[in-house]
Amino acid sequence: MEETPTHIQKQSTVRDVLASVWLAARVPIVAVVLAMLIGAVILLVSGANPVQAYAALFEGAFGDAAKFSRTLEKATPLIFSGLAVAFAFKAGMFNIGAQGQLLFGALVSAWLGFGIKGLPIYIHAPLALLGGAMAGGLYAAIPGALKTFTGAHEVITTIMLNFVAFNITDYLADGPLKDLSAGNIVARTPLIEDTARIGSLGIIPIGFLIALACAFGTWWLLRKTTTGFEIRTVGINQYAARYAGIRVPRTIILAMVISGILAGFGGAIETQGVIGRYQPGFNSGLGFDGITIALIGKTSPFGVIPASLLVGAMQAGSSQMQFNAGVAKEITDVIQALILFFVAADVIVRWIIRSRKDTGEPGLALSSGWGAK
Amino acid sequence: MTARPAPSTPLAAFPPWQRWLKRWWAGLVLALGISIVIVYYYNQVPDITTAVLRSTVRQSTPLILGALCGLLGERAGVINIGIEGQMLLGAFVGFLVNVWTANLFLAVMAGILTGALLGLLLAFMSVTLKIDQIIGGTVINILSLGLTGYLYTAGLLTEGKLQSIRIAGLADIPLFGPVLFDNPPITYATVFLVFLIHYVLFYTKWGLRTRAVGEHPRAADTLGINVYLMRYWNVIIGGGLGGLAGAFLTLEAVGSFERGMTNGRGFVALAVMIFGKYTPLGAWGAALLFGFATAMQTQLQFGGKIDIPHQFIGMLPYVLTIVVLAGFVGRTRIPAADGIPYEKE
Numbered sequence: 001m002e003e004t005p006t007h008i009q010k011q012s013t014v015r016d017v018l019a020s021v022w023l024a025a026r027v028p029i030v031a032v033v034l035a036m037l038i039g040a041v042i043l044l045v046s047g048a049n050p051v052q053a054y055a056a057l058f059e060g061a062f063g064d065a066a067k068f069s070r071t072l073e074k075a076t077p078l079i080f081s082g083l084a085v086a087f088a089f090k091a092g093m094f095n096i097g098a099q100g101q102l103l104f105g106a107l108v109s110a111w112l113g114f115g116i117k118g119l120p121i122y123i124h125a126p127l128a129l130l131g132g133a134m135a136g137g138l139y140a141a142i143p144g145a146l147k148t149f150t151g152a153h154e155v156i157t158t159i160m161l162n163f164v165a166f167n168i169t170d171y172l173a174d175g176p177l178k179d180l181s182a183g184n185i186v187a188r189t190p191l192i193e194d195t196a197r198i199g200s201l202g203i204i205p206i207g208f209l210i211a212l213a214c215a216f217g218t219w220w221l222l223r224k225t226t227t228g229f230e231i232r233t234v235g236i237n238q239y240a241a242r243y244a245g246i247r248v249p250r251t252i253i254l255a256m257v258i259s260g261i262l263a264g265f266g267g268a269i270e271t272q273g274v275i276g277r278y279q280p281g282f283n284s285g286l287g288f289d290g291i292t293i294a295l296i297g298k299t300s301p302f303g304v305i306p307a308s309l310l311v312g313a314m315q316a317g318s319s320q321m322q323f324n325a326g327v328a329k330e331i332t333d334v335i336q337a338l339i340l341f342f343v344a345a346d347v348i349v350r351w352i353i354r355s356r357k358d359t360g361e362p363g364l365a366l367s368s369g370w371g372a373k
Numbered sequence: 374m375t376a377r378p379a380p381s382t383p384l385a386a387f388p389p390w391q392r393w394l395k396r397w398w399a400g401l402v403l404a405l406g407i408s409i410v411i412v413y414y415y416n417q418v419p420d421i422t423t424a425v426l427r428s429t430v431r432q433s434t435p436l437i438l439g440a441l442c443g444l445l446g447e448r449a450g451v452i453n454i455g456i457e458g459q460m461l462l463g464a465f466v467g468f469l470v471n472v473w474t475a476n477l478f479l480a481v482m483a484g485i486l487t488g489a490l491l492g493l494l495l496a497f498m499s500v501t502l503k504i505d506q507i508i509g510g511t512v513i514n515i516l517s518l519g520l521t522g523y524l525y526t527a528g529l530l531t532e533g534k535l536q537s538i539r540i541a542g543l544a545d546i547p548l549f550g551p552v553l554f555d556n557p558p559i560t561y562a563t564v565f566l567v568f569l570i571h572y573v574l575f576y577t578k579w580g581l582r583t584r585a586v587g588e589h590p591r592a593a594d595t596l597g598i599n600v601y602l603m604r605y606w607n608v609i610i611g612g613g614l615g616g617l618a619g620a621f622l623t624l625e626a627v628g629s630f631e632r633g634m635t636n637g638r639g640f641v642a643l644a645v646m647i648f649g650k651y652t653p654l655g656a657w658g659a660a661l662l663f664g665f666a667t668a669m670q671t672q673l674q675f676g677g678k679i680d681i682p683h684q685f686i687g688m689l690p691y692v693l694t695i696v697v698l699a700g701f702v703g704r705t706r707i708p709a710a711d712g713i714p715y716e717k718e
Contacts, residue, residue, distance in 0.1 A: 042523075046523075046524070094507055146695070146698075146699050150698075150699040150700070152695070152698040152699045153647075153698070155454060155507070155643075156640060156643055156644050156647070156694070156695075156698055157695055157698065157699075159637065159640045160640075160641075160644070160691040160692075160694045160695045160698075161691075161695070163637060163688060163691040164688045164691050164692060164695075167684040167685070167687050167688040168684065168688070170684050171682050171684035171685065174682075174684075175682060291511060292511075292515065295508060295511075328522065328523045328524075329522075330518075330519050330520075330521075330522030330523040331519070331523045332519070333515060333516075333518055333519025333522060333523070334516060334519035334520055334523055335519075336515060336519070337512050337515035337516035337519055338516075340508065340511065340512050340515065341498070341512045341516075344498075344504045344505065344508045344509070344512070345498065345502045345504050348502070
């Protein structure tokens, strides 16, 4: 951490700001270009036309107002799961369990959404949102506590808890909370009340605006509060943190809970803004995409937003691509893996953009092993 | 983290057999308990008991291979959370080659080769590029998921799968015969590999070097061991084992491929490796335990004897993994340089 004297910051011009944005964004941008190029080679080899495929992908994501709105809608839960994973990274934890936390968030918000009747919208919708967020937070407390008290590595416990969450939510949606209306045979909850719905302002979904606010809130919490400072310190060096008098176990559990709250929030917004009920299988993959997004965004809350828009656009446009160019949707997964590879392997990217001087940016480092170090 | 109090007497002070007992007593008690239950039930319902045990062996095979894959890498100092991806792509390529050539041997080899290539990719990322190893594994997982999803076309018909080889004589022993000596080839190979890797790791020069590189790479380097090369080879061979686990799924167990068919087995294998204290024999025992839990789950689910929602039975292996991990990982000693890229001076 280098100290920047305040009088220099005051003089910063628009050009300086742009320069710093470029400095932060150049590796991801080059990574995306490289990944798309390799993706094009894969498409060519498998007999598809990459120009046509990418054109259809772009058309499907940004073609008109409705499609753009769909892209924002797709990006919204991704921002949340990306923030969740990024936040845990800051505390030195790898939360692969965003998926499970998100499922609980989605289910509890649906339950509060259809179970409570007669509330005005300005109470009911926030209540269901917060309920979902809290459910995600509580669920994430489990791996946090297991890590601090038994040393069980969160990578494994969170993965296992994803399977457990999938089973429990499936049971609830097929049992106690099942939609019992005539003609329904699948596992799903009833539709939520209109007062729990989250709509949109013109073409911009309100959920997207909430997501932007949460990204700002996460940045503020991490950078401007004592708690955030403690979390970042624990993430960098637990021994130093303990020596400085920070209560490490408490901080780790708290970081996991906040991470889970963010994931649960994403699930709740997906239920109340898009799906309108909980149905098993409708939220699958959102939590795992959060890992890719957090890493492409270099674990920064503001980096998560463009990363989510990118992945959201790929998801929104992939159906059109499949329809127009006959290319299977899953190619976007391959491209995401390649983006992740190039972002992490910034040595390669730096070599390509001929920037050999060390700018002092820290590389992506998450863990130094299984041991609780 | 919560530092555990150091044992009052160092373990090395005990004679070997006591040391061994102190290390493995929990596993021994468990094995003894399970054996008693098995013998009891074999007297009551021999058919079901045999079926459950056969299923245990089947379920545990991909877990052992996955655990051996992770173990080789981590003993050399490279964390591999990409086992899931290595299994999945190995399963897919093995299946494709079987569809194209109708030659099961070629198909298994193709699966192994695929896993080894992904191992090479992981080694390149973590040893040469020094990317964070957790990210490297995640790249492999997403890449495999994407590639298999993209290239998979529905309706490919399999050309048969590996059949059981009955070892005459031995297979006629009651209970153990049909369980141990009437299995398809990859299952036999897996048991052989457990002992082979145990021998190689602990009784050969190669194994000593592998462990040295994982514990103290600088010291190993000083003694003239090529740290990078040892890590490369171990991760590549491990990858091949992961690919074999995948080939087992498509060519021996199921006989066909479906998207995402590994279904978390690669991650359970990681837990198995840790529970087995980074030893092949320990991993074998742990994998049998998880295989047993899965077999019991299937039996309970389709036996229809008890009235519990299937979702609760379905999460049995995962809950067991968490409980076991929470109870045991604190007592596991992890290779000291695990997960840390080595920088030459």
